[in-house]
Amino acid sequence: MPRTPHPRRRPVPTRKKVAFVLWLVLAFHLIRSATGGATGGGDDRPGPRTEAESVYIAALYLLDADIVHREAGRALSRAEEQCEVIADRPHDTEYQVRSAERRFTAPGHPDGFGFETAALINDLTREHICT
Numbered sequence: 001m002p003r004t005p006h007p008r009r010r011p012v013p014t015r016k017k018v019a020f021v022l023w024l025v026l027a028f029h030l031i032r033s034a035t036g037g038a039t040g041g042g043d044d045r046p047g048p049r050t051e052a053e054s055v056y057i058a059a060l061y062l063l064d065a066d067i068v069h070r071e072a073g074r075a076l077s078r079a080e081e082q083c084e085v086i087a088d089r090p091h092d093t094e095y096q097v098r099s100a101e102r103r104f105t106a107p108g109h110p111d112g113f114g115f116e117t118a119a120l121i122n123d124l125t126r127e128h129i130c131t
Contacts (some may be wrong), residue, residue, distance in 0.1 A: 003015060011079035030065075032060040054115070063120055066106040069088050078103050082122065084129035 053076055060067045060075060068075045089123065096130045101118035105111070112118060 007131055013094065016098070027058065027062075030061045052128045052131075056124060059124050059128070063124075064117065066108050067117075067121065075079045075104075079125045079129040082125045086122070086126055086130050093122075100125070 054119065056079065057068055057072045081129060082096075082100055082103055086096055089095050097115060097119045100122045101112035101115060104121050105115065106113075115119070
């Protein structure tokens with residue numbers, strides 16, 4: 001006769017479910033820390049005002065937390081400046097990425113985050129901020 005599970009015992013979650021829940025918790029905390037009370041860091045621009053800006057800040061946090069460096073307003077003003085470069089030179093992707101590399105710096109990365117990360121930042125900026 002096959003064994004039936006005890007009626008009060010909960011099923012054991014799979015590794016995929018545990019990993020997914022941990023990912024959700026991490027994403028929630030990153031979004032909350034990125035948008036919760038973050039000021040412009042010297043800028044007069046407040047933190048994220050729209051859902052797209054919140055998603056952008058969270059994506060930058062997931063890319064590298066030092067990009068935002070607890071200053072969501074500053075990251076958003078840099079993104080708006082990057083939008084001007086994208087609008088001025090729409091077909092010169094290399095120039096846009098080099099500009100993003102110079103623009104997005106942090107205390108731990110005074111020379112930028114590298115070409116590959118700058119390319120991702122440029123794509124995120126174009127997709128979420130430059131509309």
